[in-house]
Amino acid sequence: xxxxxxxxxxxxxxxxxxxxxxxxxxxxxxxxxxxxxxxxxxxxxxxxxxxxxxxxxxxxxxxxxxxxxxxxxxxxxxxxxxxxxxxxxxxxxxxxxxxxxxxxxxxxxxxxxxxxxxxxxxxxxxxxxxxxxxxxxxxxxxxxxxxxxxxxxxxxxxxxxxxxxxxxxxxxxxxxxxxxxxxxxxxxxxxxxxxxxxxxxxxxxxxxxxxxxxxxxxxxxxxxxxxxxx
Numbered sequence: 001x002x003x004x005x006x007x008x009x010x011x012x013x014x015x016x017x018x019x020x021x022x023x024x025x026x027x028x029x030x031x032x033x034x035x036x037x038x039x040x041x042x043x044x045x046x047x048x049x050x051x052x053x054x055x056x057x058x059x060x061x062x063x064x065x066x067x068x069x070x071x072x073x074x075x076x077x078x079x080x081x082x083x084x085x086x087x088x089x090x091x092x093x094x095x096x097x098x099x100x101x102x103x104x105x106x107x108x109x110x111x112x113x114x115x116x117x118x119x120x121x122x123x124x125x126x127x128x129x130x131x132x133x134x135x136x137x138x139x140x141x142x143x144x145x146x147x148x149x150x151x152x153x154x155x156x157x158x159x160x161x162x163x164x165x166x167x168x169x170x171x172x173x174x175x176x177x178x179x180x181x182x183x184x185x186x187x188x189x190x191x192x193x194x195x196x197x198x199x200x201x202x203x204x205x206x207x208x209x210x211x212x213x214x215x216x217x218x219x220x221x222x223x224x225x226x227x228x229x230x
Contacts, residue, residue, distance in 0.1 A: 019057035028166040038075040088164045093209045102149035111148040112194045126179040135169040
Protein backbone atom coordinates (compact mmCIF):
# COMPACT_ATOMS: atom_id res chain seq x y z
CA UNK A 1 0.00 0.00 0.00
CA UNK A 2 1.31 3.47 -0.90
CA UNK A 3 2.08 5.61 2.16
CA UNK A 4 -0.01 8.80 2.34
CA UNK A 5 1.33 11.07 5.09
CA UNK A 6 -1.36 12.90 7.03
CA UNK A 7 -4.18 10.62 5.90
CA UNK A 8 -6.09 9.03 8.76
CA UNK A 9 -9.02 6.58 8.78
CA UNK A 10 -12.41 8.29 8.69
CA UNK A 11 -14.39 7.06 11.65
CA UNK A 12 -17.57 9.04 11.13
CA UNK A 13 -19.31 11.53 8.88
CA UNK A 14 -17.78 15.00 9.11
CA UNK A 15 -19.75 17.94 10.47
CA UNK A 16 -19.68 19.60 7.05
CA UNK A 17 -21.06 16.43 5.41
CA UNK A 18 -23.88 16.23 7.96
CA UNK A 19 -24.79 19.88 7.35
CA UNK A 20 -24.64 19.42 3.57
CA UNK A 21 -26.86 16.35 3.77
CA UNK A 22 -29.49 18.11 5.87
CA UNK A 23 -29.52 21.18 3.63
CA UNK A 24 -29.65 18.96 0.55
CA UNK A 25 -32.70 17.15 1.96
CA UNK A 26 -34.36 20.47 2.81
CA UNK A 27 -33.81 21.72 -0.74
CA UNK A 28 -35.04 18.45 -2.21
CA UNK A 29 -38.29 18.41 -0.22
CA UNK A 30 -39.03 22.10 -0.64
CA UNK A 31 -38.44 23.03 3.00
CA UNK A 32 -35.90 25.44 1.50
CA UNK A 33 -37.78 26.59 -1.63
CA UNK A 34 -36.06 27.76 -4.81
CA UNK A 35 -34.66 31.27 -4.45
CA UNK A 36 -34.24 31.06 -0.67
CA UNK A 37 -31.21 32.97 0.57
CA UNK A 38 -28.99 30.88 2.86
CA UNK A 39 -27.82 33.25 5.57
CA UNK A 40 -24.54 32.15 7.09
CA UNK A 41 -25.19 33.62 10.54
CA UNK A 42 -28.70 32.18 10.78
CA UNK A 43 -27.67 28.71 9.63
CA UNK A 44 -24.62 28.60 11.90
CA UNK A 45 -26.95 29.38 14.80
CA UNK A 46 -29.50 26.76 13.75
CA UNK A 47 -26.88 24.04 13.36
CA UNK A 48 -24.98 25.32 16.40
CA UNK A 49 -21.68 25.12 14.56
CA UNK A 50 -18.88 27.50 13.65
CA UNK A 51 -18.81 29.07 10.20
CA UNK A 52 -15.94 26.85 9.00
CA UNK A 53 -17.87 23.58 8.52
CA UNK A 54 -20.94 25.53 7.38
CA UNK A 55 -18.97 27.20 4.59
CA UNK A 56 -17.49 23.84 3.60
CA UNK A 57 -21.00 22.37 3.41
CA UNK A 58 -22.20 25.30 1.32
CA UNK A 59 -19.34 24.83 -1.13
CA UNK A 60 -20.37 21.19 -1.57
CA UNK A 61 -23.87 22.32 -2.52
CA UNK A 62 -22.53 25.00 -4.87
CA UNK A 63 -20.35 22.40 -6.62
CA UNK A 64 -23.39 20.12 -6.94
CA UNK A 65 -25.34 22.91 -8.59
CA UNK A 66 -28.04 23.07 -5.91
CA UNK A 67 -26.93 26.44 -4.52
CA UNK A 68 -25.76 29.46 -6.49
CA UNK A 69 -23.37 32.16 -5.29
CA UNK A 70 -24.11 35.78 -6.18
CA UNK A 71 -21.30 38.27 -5.76
CA UNK A 72 -21.92 40.74 -2.94
CA UNK A 73 -25.31 39.12 -2.23
CA UNK A 74 -24.66 35.66 -0.85
CA UNK A 75 -25.86 32.12 -1.46
CA UNK A 76 -29.28 31.11 -2.77
CA UNK A 77 -31.12 27.88 -3.49
CA UNK A 78 -31.25 27.52 -7.26
CA UNK A 79 -34.38 28.53 -9.13
CA UNK A 80 -35.64 25.97 -11.61
CA UNK A 81 -36.60 27.96 -14.68
CA UNK A 82 -38.46 26.20 -17.52
CA UNK A 83 -35.19 25.60 -19.40
CA UNK A 84 -33.70 24.03 -16.25
CA UNK A 85 -36.68 21.72 -15.75
CA UNK A 86 -36.48 20.63 -19.38
CA UNK A 87 -32.75 20.06 -19.09
CA UNK A 88 -33.14 17.97 -15.92
CA UNK A 89 -35.52 15.57 -17.65
CA UNK A 90 -33.47 15.52 -20.84
CA UNK A 91 -30.36 14.53 -18.85
CA UNK A 92 -32.31 12.02 -16.77
CA UNK A 93 -33.67 10.42 -19.91
CA UNK A 94 -30.15 9.82 -21.20
CA UNK A 95 -28.91 8.43 -17.88
CA UNK A 96 -31.91 6.21 -17.25
CA UNK A 97 -31.97 4.82 -20.78
CA UNK A 98 -28.35 3.71 -20.32
CA UNK A 99 -29.17 2.31 -16.87
CA UNK A 100 -32.18 0.40 -18.22
CA UNK A 101 -30.11 -1.24 -20.94
CA UNK A 102 -27.56 -2.34 -18.31
CA UNK A 103 -30.32 -3.62 -16.02
CA UNK A 104 -31.77 -5.70 -18.85
CA UNK A 105 -28.47 -7.57 -19.01
CA UNK A 106 -28.40 -8.17 -15.24
CA UNK A 107 -30.51 -10.05 -12.70
CA UNK A 108 -33.93 -8.96 -13.91
CA UNK A 109 -35.83 -10.85 -11.19
CA UNK A 110 -33.88 -9.09 -8.44
CA UNK A 111 -34.28 -5.60 -9.85
CA UNK A 112 -37.98 -6.02 -10.67
CA UNK A 113 -38.62 -7.11 -7.08
CA UNK A 114 -37.04 -3.86 -5.82
CA UNK A 115 -38.96 -1.79 -8.36
CA UNK A 116 -42.25 -3.50 -7.46
CA UNK A 117 -41.74 -2.51 -3.83
CA UNK A 118 -41.26 1.11 -4.88
CA UNK A 119 -44.49 0.97 -6.89
CA UNK A 120 -46.30 -0.60 -3.92
CA UNK A 121 -45.03 2.28 -1.77
CA UNK A 122 -46.33 4.72 -4.37
CA UNK A 123 -49.78 3.12 -4.27
CA UNK A 124 -49.80 3.17 -0.47
CA UNK A 125 -48.83 6.84 -0.43
CA UNK A 126 -51.63 7.59 -2.88
CA UNK A 127 -54.13 5.77 -0.63
CA UNK A 128 -52.88 7.82 2.32
CA UNK A 129 -53.09 11.02 0.24
CA UNK A 130 -49.43 11.73 1.07
CA UNK A 131 -47.83 13.63 -1.85
CA UNK A 132 -44.42 13.79 -0.17
CA UNK A 133 -44.30 10.02 0.38
CA UNK A 134 -45.51 9.51 -3.19
CA UNK A 135 -42.63 11.58 -4.55
CA UNK A 136 -40.17 9.73 -2.33
CA UNK A 137 -41.38 6.35 -3.61
CA UNK A 138 -41.36 7.62 -7.20
CA UNK A 139 -37.71 8.66 -6.91
CA UNK A 140 -36.85 5.41 -5.12
CA UNK A 141 -38.04 3.58 -8.24
CA UNK A 142 -35.74 5.55 -10.52
CA UNK A 143 -32.82 5.46 -8.11
CA UNK A 144 -33.14 1.66 -7.89
CA UNK A 145 -33.23 1.40 -11.67
CA UNK A 146 -30.05 3.46 -11.99
CA UNK A 147 -28.32 1.52 -9.19
CA UNK A 148 -29.20 -1.72 -10.99
CA UNK A 149 -27.02 -0.60 -13.88
CA UNK A 150 -23.98 -1.41 -11.78
CA UNK A 151 -22.35 1.79 -13.10
CA UNK A 152 -20.84 4.01 -10.42
CA UNK A 153 -20.64 6.87 -12.88
CA UNK A 154 -24.30 6.69 -13.87
CA UNK A 155 -25.21 6.67 -10.16
CA UNK A 156 -22.97 9.68 -9.55
CA UNK A 157 -24.39 11.55 -12.54
CA UNK A 158 -27.93 10.86 -11.38
CA UNK A 159 -27.47 11.99 -7.78
CA UNK A 160 -28.00 15.72 -8.32
CA UNK A 161 -30.49 15.11 -11.13
CA UNK A 162 -32.75 13.17 -8.78
CA UNK A 163 -32.59 15.94 -6.17
CA UNK A 164 -33.55 18.47 -8.82
CA UNK A 165 -36.29 16.08 -9.94
CA UNK A 166 -37.71 16.04 -6.42
CA UNK A 167 -37.87 19.82 -6.62
CA UNK A 168 -39.75 19.43 -9.91
CA UNK A 169 -42.11 16.85 -8.42
CA UNK A 170 -43.09 19.34 -5.74
CA UNK A 171 -44.34 21.52 -8.59
CA UNK A 172 -45.86 18.52 -10.36
CA UNK A 173 -47.98 17.31 -7.42
CA UNK A 174 -50.91 19.51 -8.35
CA UNK A 175 -50.65 18.74 -12.05
CA UNK A 176 -51.27 15.00 -12.10
CA UNK A 177 -54.87 14.18 -12.98
CA UNK A 178 -54.69 10.69 -11.46
CA UNK A 179 -52.03 8.96 -9.43
CA UNK A 180 -53.19 5.63 -10.85
CA UNK A 181 -51.73 6.71 -14.21
CA UNK A 182 -48.41 7.39 -12.54
CA UNK A 183 -48.40 3.96 -10.89
CA UNK A 184 -49.45 2.27 -14.13
CA UNK A 185 -46.58 3.86 -16.07
CA UNK A 186 -44.04 2.43 -13.62
CA UNK A 187 -45.73 -0.98 -13.56
CA UNK A 188 -45.57 -1.30 -17.35
CA UNK A 189 -41.84 -0.49 -17.30
CA UNK A 190 -41.35 -3.27 -14.75
CA UNK A 191 -43.20 -5.79 -16.91
CA UNK A 192 -41.11 -4.97 -19.97
CA UNK A 193 -37.95 -5.24 -17.89
CA UNK A 194 -39.04 -8.58 -16.45
CA UNK A 195 -39.60 -10.07 -19.90
CA UNK A 196 -36.39 -8.59 -21.29
CA UNK A 197 -38.24 -6.55 -23.92
CA UNK A 198 -35.70 -3.76 -24.42
CA UNK A 199 -37.59 -1.89 -27.16
CA UNK A 200 -40.82 -1.73 -25.15
CA UNK A 201 -39.01 -0.83 -21.92
CA UNK A 202 -37.15 2.05 -23.59
CA UNK A 203 -40.33 3.26 -25.31
CA UNK A 204 -42.22 3.24 -22.01
CA UNK A 205 -39.41 5.06 -20.21
CA UNK A 206 -39.31 7.72 -22.93
CA UNK A 207 -43.09 8.13 -22.73
CA UNK A 208 -42.92 8.37 -18.93
CA UNK A 209 -40.33 11.15 -19.07
CA UNK A 210 -42.20 12.94 -21.84
CA UNK A 211 -45.44 12.77 -19.88
CA UNK A 212 -43.77 14.40 -16.88
CA UNK A 213 -42.22 17.20 -18.92
CA UNK A 214 -45.52 17.73 -20.74
CA UNK A 215 -47.31 18.25 -17.43
CA UNK A 216 -44.63 20.55 -16.04
CA UNK A 217 -44.17 22.48 -19.27
CA UNK A 218 -47.36 22.15 -21.34
CA UNK A 219 -46.62 21.88 -25.02
CA UNK A 220 -43.05 20.68 -24.47
CA UNK A 221 -41.63 17.35 -25.60
CA UNK A 222 -38.28 15.76 -24.85
CA UNK A 223 -38.17 14.58 -28.46
CA UNK A 224 -37.80 18.22 -29.52
CA UNK A 225 -34.90 18.67 -27.12
CA UNK A 226 -33.17 15.54 -28.35
CA UNK A 227 -33.50 16.79 -31.92
CA UNK A 228 -31.92 20.12 -30.94
CA UNK A 229 -28.99 18.39 -29.26
CA UNK A 230 -28.30 15.98 -32.15
